[in-house]
Amino acid sequence: xxxxxxxxxxxxxxxxxxxxxxxxxxxxxxxxxxxxxxxxxxxxxxxxxxxxxxxxxxxxxxxxxxxxxxxxxxxxxxxxxxxxxxxxxxxxxxxxxxxxxxxxxxxxxxxxxxxxxxxxxxxxxxxxxxxxxxxxxxxxxxxxxxxxxxxxxxxxxxxxxxxxxxxxxxxxxxxxxxxxxxxxxxxxxxxxxxxxxxxxxxxxxxxxxxxxxxxxxxxxxxxxxxxxxxxxxxxxxxxxxxxxxxxxxxxxxxxxxxxxxxxxxxxxxxxxxxxxxxxxxxxxxxxxxxxxxxxxxxxxxxxxxxxxxxxxxxxxxxxxxxxxxxxxxxxxxxxxxxxxxxxxxxxxxxxxxxxxxxxxxxxxxxxxxxxxxxxxxxxxxxxxxxxxxxxxxxxxxxxxxxxxxxxxxxxxxxxxxxxxxxxxxxxxxxxxxxxxxxxxxxxxxxxxxxxxxxxxxxxxxxxxxxxxxxxxxxxxxxxxxxxxx
Amino acid sequence: xxxxxxxxxxxxxxxxxxxxxxxxxxxxxxxxxxxxxxxxxxxxxxxxxxxxxxxxxxxxxxxxxxxxxxxxxxxxxxxxxxxxxxxxxxxxxxxxxxxxxxxxxxxxxxxxxxxxxxxxxxxxxxxxxxxxxxxxxxxxxxxxxxxxxxxxxxxxxxxxxxxxxxxxxxxxxxxxxxxxxxxxxxxxxxxxxxxxxxxxxxxxxxxxxxxxxxxxxxxxxxxxxxxxxxxxxxxxxxxxxxxxxxxxxxxxxxxxxxxxxxxxxxxxxxxxxxxxxxxxxxxxxxxxxxxxxxxxxxxxxxxxxxxxxxxxxxxxxxxxxxxxxxxxxxxxxxxxxxxxxxxxxxxxxxxxxxxxxxxxxxxxxxxxxxxxxxxxxxxxxxxxxxxxxxxxxxxxxxxxxxxxxxxxxxxxxxxxxxxxxxxxxxxxxxxxxxxxxxxxxxxxxxx
Numbered sequence: 001x002x003x004x005x006x007x008x009x010x011x012x013x014x015x016x017x018x019x020x021x022x023x024x025x026x027x028x029x030x031x032x033x034x035x036x037x038x039x040x041x042x043x044x045x046x047x048x049x050x051x052x053x054x055x056x057x058x059x060x061x062x063x064x065x066x067x068x069x070x071x072x073x074x075x076x077x078x079x080x081x082x083x084x085x086x087x088x089x090x091x092x093x094x095x096x097x098x099x100x101x102x103x104x105x106x107x108x109x110x111x112x113x114x115x116x117x118x119x120x121x122x123x124x125x126x127x128x129x130x131x132x133x134x135x136x137x138x139x140x141x142x143x144x145x146x147x148x149x150x151x152x153x154x155x156x157x158x159x160x161x162x163x164x165x166x167x168x169x170x171x172x173x174x175x176x177x178x179x180x181x182x183x184x185x186x187x188x189x190x191x192x193x194x195x196x197x198x199x200x201x202x203x204x205x206x207x208x209x210x211x212x213x214x215x216x217x218x219x220x221x222x223x224x225x226x227x228x229x230x231x232x233x234x235x236x237x238x239x240x241x242x243x244x245x246x247x248x249x250x251x252x253x254x255x256x257x258x259x260x261x262x263x264x265x266x267x268x269x270x271x272x273x274x275x276x277x278x279x280x281x282x283x284x285x286x287x288x289x290x291x292x293x294x295x296x297x298x299x300x301x302x303x304x305x306x307x308x309x310x311x312x313x314x315x316x317x318x319x320x321x322x323x324x325x326x327x328x329x330x331x332x333x334x335x336x337x338x339x340x341x342x343x344x345x346x347x348x349x350x351x352x353x354x355x356x357x358x359x360x361x362x363x364x365x366x367x368x369x370x371x372x373x374x375x376x377x378x379x380x381x382x383x384x385x386x387x388x389x390x391x392x393x394x395x396x397x398x399x400x401x402x403x404x405x406x407x408x409x410x411x412x413x414x415x416x417x418x419x420x421x422x423x424x425x426x427x428x429x430x431x432x433x434x435x436x437x438x439x440x441x442x443x444x445x446x447x448x449x450x451x452x453x454x455x456x457x458x459x460x461x462x463x464x465x466x467x468x469x470x471x472x473x474x475x476x477x478x479x480x481x482x483x484x485x
Numbered sequence: 486x487x488x489x490x491x492x493x494x495x496x497x498x499x500x501x502x503x504x505x506x507x508x509x510x511x512x513x514x515x516x517x518x519x520x521x522x523x524x525x526x527x528x529x530x531x532x533x534x535x536x537x538x539x540x541x542x543x544x545x546x547x548x549x550x551x552x553x554x555x556x557x558x559x560x561x562x563x564x565x566x567x568x569x570x571x572x573x574x575x576x577x578x579x580x581x582x583x584x585x586x587x588x589x590x591x592x593x594x595x596x597x598x599x600x601x602x603x604x605x606x607x608x609x610x611x612x613x614x615x616x617x618x619x620x621x622x623x624x625x626x627x628x629x630x631x632x633x634x635x636x637x638x639x640x641x642x643x644x645x646x647x648x649x650x651x652x653x654x655x656x657x658x659x660x661x662x663x664x665x666x667x668x669x670x671x672x673x674x675x676x677x678x679x680x681x682x683x684x685x686x687x688x689x690x691x692x693x694x695x696x697x698x699x700x701x702x703x704x705x706x707x708x709x710x711x712x713x714x715x716x717x718x719x720x721x722x723x724x725x726x727x728x729x730x731x732x733x734x735x736x737x738x739x740x741x742x743x744x745x746x747x748x749x750x751x752x753x754x755x756x757x758x759x760x761x762x763x764x765x766x767x768x769x770x771x772x773x774x775x776x777x778x779x780x781x782x783x784x785x786x787x788x789x790x791x792x793x794x795x796x797x798x799x800x801x802x803x804x805x806x807x808x809x810x811x812x813x814x815x816x817x818x819x820x821x822x823x824x825x826x827x828x829x830x831x832x833x834x835x836x837x838x839x840x841x842x843x844x845x846x847x848x849x850x851x852x853x854x855x856x857x858x859x860x861x862x863x864x865x866x867x868x869x870x871x872x873x874x875x876x877x878x879x880x881x882x883x884x885x886x887x888x889x890x891x892x893x894x895x896x897x898x899x900x901x902x903x904x905x906x907x908x909x910x911x912x913x914x915x916x917x918x919x920x921x922x923x924x925x926x927x928x929x930x931x932x
Contacts, residue, residue: 041744043587043589043590043591044586044587044589045589045591046561047559047560047561047582047586048561048562048563049560049561049562049563049578049579049582050562050563051562051563051564051565051566051571051574051575052546052548052563052565053564053565053566054546054565056544064538064541065538065539065540065541066541066542067540067541067542067543068542068543068544069542069543069544069545069546070544070545070546071545071546071547071548071565071566072545072547072567073566084543085543087616088541088542088543088616089541091541091616091617091620092531092538092541092620094620095537095538095620095623095624095627096537096538097536097537098537124585125581125582125585125586126585129585129586129587133587146744146745146746147744147746183746185745185746188745188750189857190745190746190856190857264534264535265534265535265636265638265672266534266535266539266638267534267638268534268636268638268670268672268677269532269534269638269639269640269668269669269670269679269909270640270668270909272849275931354544354546355542355544356540356542358540391852391853391854391862392852393850393851393852393862393863393864393885394850394864395849395850395864395866395883395885395930396849396850396864396866397930397931397932399930399931399932400864400883400885400928400929400930400931402854402862402885404854422855424854424862426885426927426928428930428931457530457532457540457640457642457668457909458528458530458542458544458642479887479927481854481855481860481887482855482858482860
């Protein structure tokens with residue numbers, strides 16, 4: 001006898017939920033395959049092929065949630081999990097003060113497939129390990145490089161979402177990424193420089209198009225230059241931040257505060273709340289008039305553009321910051337009505353079948369301006385150009401932040417001149433974004449994504465992409481991240 | 486140690502079942518060396534905010550991982566499907582990877598069989614705790630806060646995990662590990678107070694006691710003043726001490742040490758912190774989360790890492806241990822920090838004896854700024870107070886710090902006995918609350 005299909009398992013669970021008297025339920029069955037290849041110091045340190053299959057069932061009973069999940073897909077286990085989700089929801093309902101009311105959403109029946117040129121799982125493994133070994137050799141060819149790493153990552157998610165409202169959504173999604181890092185030693189100091197492709201919903205063509213060999217030679221040379229560079233002098237500087245660096249700044253200082261569940265206190269015990277509280281919507285000056293931050297979960301190849309979220313809501317585009325004013329949150333069907341919204345923004349995602357979906361940062365990007373990068377730099381007398389990600393930390397309401405970077409160059413009298421090291425800048429989020437007076441044009445726009453955004457208890461990893469053109473910020477406080485020890 | 490299976494819990498993979506599964510893998514594998522690891526995890530969490538339940542979840546995930554090696558070429562594949570066909574597929578995938586992998590010069594065969602210690606890692610009360618027990622604790626915390634017109638946000642969680650390791654040279658280990666956690670943030674307007682606990686036994690979470698601590702902190706934080714950033718004496722509560730020491734422990738990697746890319750380069754055998762401080766691994770301690778064995782199939786043993794301020798031990802994998810002649814390989818699954826000398830009785834006594842200091846409940850978002858000297862940054866959170874003339878005089882707005890534990894812990898002025906410390910970003914440690922004479926706060930936030 002053949003095993004039941006996913007649709008049959010889903011039907012079985014739906015019947016149990018409906019029979020329980022619950023007002024809503026949804027079922028996600030997911031089969032994820034992850035391939036991780038990691039190289040370290042000229043060797044392939046690990047190759048892992050991870051299969052993760054299971055079912056997650058969410059039930060809303062008398063206005064309260066219950067969720068149960070299992071990695072066992074069987075005719076015995078699926079009804080047990082469905083009944084457990086109902087039982088848990090009934091327990092939640094017994095202590096509920098305010099009933100959950102879901103924002104309406106049309107019923108959707110659809111199939112979403114990531115387009116790709118090269119299936120990463122059909123590329124011979126030898127080709128990938130050869131590439132990583134060769135990249136690490138290139139890194140070590142530069143005199144002064146003491147350590148190297150290089151890695152490739154690919155993921156395929158096949159998923160079925162069905163709900164008691166009638167939605168039926170099938171997904172077959174891909175994502176890919178690769179990177180390399182060189183660490184240089186000089187007079188007892190060490191410094192690293194990295195290249196990373198963005199995480200994108202593409203096939204292996206992302207790796208082939210990136211030319212890791214060329215990038216390896218560049219970052220090795222820059223790691224050596226960086227370790228020998230002088231430490232920055234503390235003080236006020238104009239900053240020009242590149243797209244990759246800005247992706248993290250946007251993520252931490254705009255993305256998280258724009259999550260409505262945080263603003264409503266849902267994350268008070270862990271990830272924190274938000275200074276962007278509901279009464280600020282539509283009036284609060286978050287940034288200067290050149291700052292336009294747009295959430296776009298419809299842009300192809302980006303991580304949050306999955307067609308529909310885990311509420312079964314269609315992906316959308318909306319303004320978060322328009323002309324510097326805070327105008328929009330990331331929401332789901334549960335929290336959207338709490339600010340009077342009639343529809344969810346479709347930003348509710350779980351990191352797998354075993355997790356309950358929660359509000360997640362959308363693909364929030366900085367809209368391009370009109371200047372070229374050269375023009376941004378030309379108007380700086382004393383500044384620093386920052387590339388890539390470094391140290392980062394921000395308070396639980398997202399006001400006080402601190403960012404480093406991966407590489408830093410002084411800007412002197414309108415020209416990018418020489419490298420410095422140990423640059424750390426810090427500030428208060430709205431003051432910082434109000435100091436932005438220029439964003440480069442669309443030709444300089446790049447996309448970078450995250451797959452390790454931590455939130456929720458139990459912790460989950462969120463995926464999203466942040467696009468930006470380089471931008472300029474005036475008179476930002478820079479300190480020397482060197483310490484005294 | 487086996488767990489009592491409560492009615493609401495599905496059957497977890499038993500020792501005998503894991504032996505059957507691993508034997509099945511060995512039968513199917515044609516590799517020189519084959520290792521199997523089991524992680525069968527069943528967890529439930531009740532999450533609350535704004536004084537009501539916002540999330541109530543139960544999850545069971547069983548994972549079987551197969552690692553094979555032939556002539557130093559290795560591959561690993563895992564599955565969450567324990568049927569014979571899926572296990573055969575995992576073996577096939579691991580072998581396919583190993584066949585085309587380059588030879589790993591650092592590969593070592595599985596460790597020799599070892600009679601792992603039988604530790605009390607599984608508590609029947611934790612195994613038997615289901616949604617009802619978690620809801621009971623949740624209601625206890627929320628009710629206390631409601632009575633005070635305060636807002637509660639937090640979690641109650643409990644889990645059981647069947648963990649196994651086996652190799653085709655006879656290595657075999659299996660144990661069930663329980664874990665129960667409670668954490669609570671109390672909001673009193675703009676002010677917040679926090680407390681947390683983690684234990685093998687759900688009976689040891691001390692929910693009422695922790696709730697009262699968080700409530701007291703939140704209420705004490707209502708009157709807040711701004712204090713200029715700068716260098717202050719600090720009284721660090723255990724969670725704050727543990728946050729800094731966690732990064733210190735994560736930076737003890739032996740390979741980085743040998744390559745010159747460690748903050749401890751050249752410091753093995755030398756004084757790195759106050760000479761009264763010692764860091765030990767104590768897997769048998771009943772209040773720590775010690776384990777019988779590691780994911781690599783090594784025994785978890787009592788060990789000394791820092792002794793009287795001197796760095797005695799680095800974190801080795803099996804390759805660096807072999808290269809450096811380290812045997813047995815120390816683990817840090819149950820860390821405890823202690824100070825030699827006479828402790829004061831309580832944190833309150835540290836306050837009483839302080840002329841002027843900042844009392845820090847916890848740190849948040851600690852990240853390295855400079856790996857060369859372990860300079861860290863982070864924020865104070867959920868209860869930061871000014872202490873003057875032996876009393877807490879007011880709350881202060883939260884600070885960002887820039888400090889290296891290698892500098893901050895060079896001198897400890899006063900301390901308590903070690904206490905349980907846990908927060909959202911670390912595991913669990915036993916550490917004293919401490920008074921440090923100099924700690925650098927570099928900026929302030931708006932609350």
